[in-house]
Amino acid sequence: MKNEQRREETRGAILDAAALCFAEKGYAETGVAEICDRAGVSKGAFYYHFESKQKVFLALLESWLADLQEMLAHFAGGTVNVPESLLKMSHLMQGAFQADQSKTGLFLELWAQASRDETVRKASIATYQRYQKIFTGLIKRGIREGSLAPVDPVSAAQVLLSLASGLFLQSLIDPRRDWGKVTADSMQILLDGLIRR
Amino acid sequence: MKNEQRREETRGAILDAAALCFAEKGYAETGVAEICDRAGVSKGAFYYHFESKQKVFLALLESWLADLQEMLAHFAGGTVNVPESLLKMSHLMQGAFQADQSKTGLFLELWAQASRDETVRKASIATYQRYQKIFTGLIKRGIREGSLAPVDPVSAAQVLLSLASGLFLQSLIDPRRDWGKVTADSMQILLDGLIRR
DNA sequence: CTCTAAAAACCGACCGGTCGTTATGTATTT
DNA sequence: AAATACATAACGACCGGTCGGTTTTTAGAG
Secondary structure (H helix, E strand, O other), X not given: OHHHHHHXXXXXXXHHHHHHHHHHHOOOOOOHHHHHHHHOOOHHHHHHHOOOHHHHHHHXXXXXXXXXXXXXXXXXXXXXXXXXXXXXXXXXXXXXXXXXXXXXXXXXXXXXXXXXXXXXHHHHHHHHHHHHHHHHHHHHHHHHOXXXXXXXXXXXXXXXXXXXXXXXXXXHHOOOOOHHHHHHHHHHHHHHOOEOO | OHHHHHHHHHHHHHHHHHHHHHHHHOOOOOOHHXXXXXXXXXXXXXXXXXXXXXXXXXXXXXXXXXXXXXXXXXXXXXOOOHHHHHHHHHHHHHHHHHHOHHHHHHHHHHHHHHOOOHHHHHHXXXXXXXXXXXXXXXXXXXXHOOOEOOOOHHHHHHHHHHHHHHHHHHHHHOOOOOHHHHHHHHHHHHHHOOEOO
C-alpha cells in the first residue's frame, strides 16, 4: 500500500503544479519542464503518469467542472425561497472564484480550447447544458412557489448563466474591483427588471 | 504614389491572414510562417512591416475594438426610446458577430492575453470602461425620459455588458444555436425583471 | 523621355533556442 | 526477480526573428 500513496502524491503534485502554471501563463506558454520543476518531479515521472500535456489539461478541467457543478447543485437545492437563493449564490460564487486563483485562470483556457478542439468543445457544451438544467429547475421552482414571475425558465436560466460568465470574464482582467458587490447589484437589477411600471 | 498603395496592400494582406489564423488556431499556435503563406508574402516582408508577431496582434485588436465602439456608440445615440433601442442593439450585435467569423475568434485571444499581459490588460480595461460609459449614458437617458426604472445606471450598464459578454462567449463554442433569438429573449427578461409583482 | 543611383519593398535561407516526447538506466517497492 | 516509480539525457521538430542579397519604385539630372 506504499506504492499507491506514492503514486497519488506525485500525480497530485503534477496536477497542482500544472493548474498553477496554466492559470498564470496559459496552456501554450507553459512548458512541461516548468510543470515538473514546480512539482518537484522529473520529466520521466511526468510522462510515466500522463501520456501527454493535453491529457493533464483535460484531467484538470474535468475535476474543475465537476467541482463547479457540485457547488451549483448544492446551492440550487437549498430550501430558502428562490430570489434569496440566487442572491446568496452570486455572493458565494464570487467568493469561491476569488479564493482559488489557480482554477479561475483555467476558465479562459477552457474556452480557448473548447472553441477550437472538437473533443473539448463537446465536453464543454454538455457541461454547460447541465448547469443550464440546474438553473432552469431552480427557476421553475421559483415560479411554482410564486416568488418569480412566470417567465420562460429556459431563457431565464440562460440569462443567469450568461451574466455569471460575463461577470467572471471581466473579473479576470480587472481583479481590483469589488466583484462581490458588482455581482450582487447585477443580480438585484436582474430580479427587479429595468422597465418602469 | 505607387509605393504607398503597395505598402497598404501587403500590410492589409498580412493583417487579414493573421486575423484568420489567430481566430482559427489561437495566437500561440499560429506561426509567423503560416501567416506569411496565407498572405502570399515572405517572412522578410512580414518583418519589414511589423516588428513582431505581438505587434500584429495588437494592431488587429486595436482596430477591432475601435470598430466595436463605433458600432455601440452609433446605436446608443439613436433617437428611439431606450428599451427598444436596447432590443435592436441585441439583434444587431448578434448579426455583426455572426457575420465576421475572423473577428469573433479574436475575442477569446484578447481575453487570454489581457488576463496575463500587462499592456494588453490596461488597454482592454480602458476600452471596456468606454463601453460601460456608453451604456451608462444610454440608461441615464432612459431614466430621464421615463422609460426605465430609476436604477443605478452604472450597475445596470454593468449588467448589460456582462450579459453581452456572456452570451457572446457561449456563442463561440455552440454556434449552432439561434443566438439572435436567445439574445432577444434574454434582453426581454432583463427588461421585465424576474420577480413577480 | 532616358539614364542612374538611392531608397523602399521584398525574398528565403539560416540561427539560436525551446518544446514535447522518448529511450535508457536506476532506485524503490512487491 | 519482477514490477513499479522515477531520473537523466538526448532527439527531432519547430518557431520567432535576423541577415545578406535581389527586385521594384522613386527622384533627380541630363
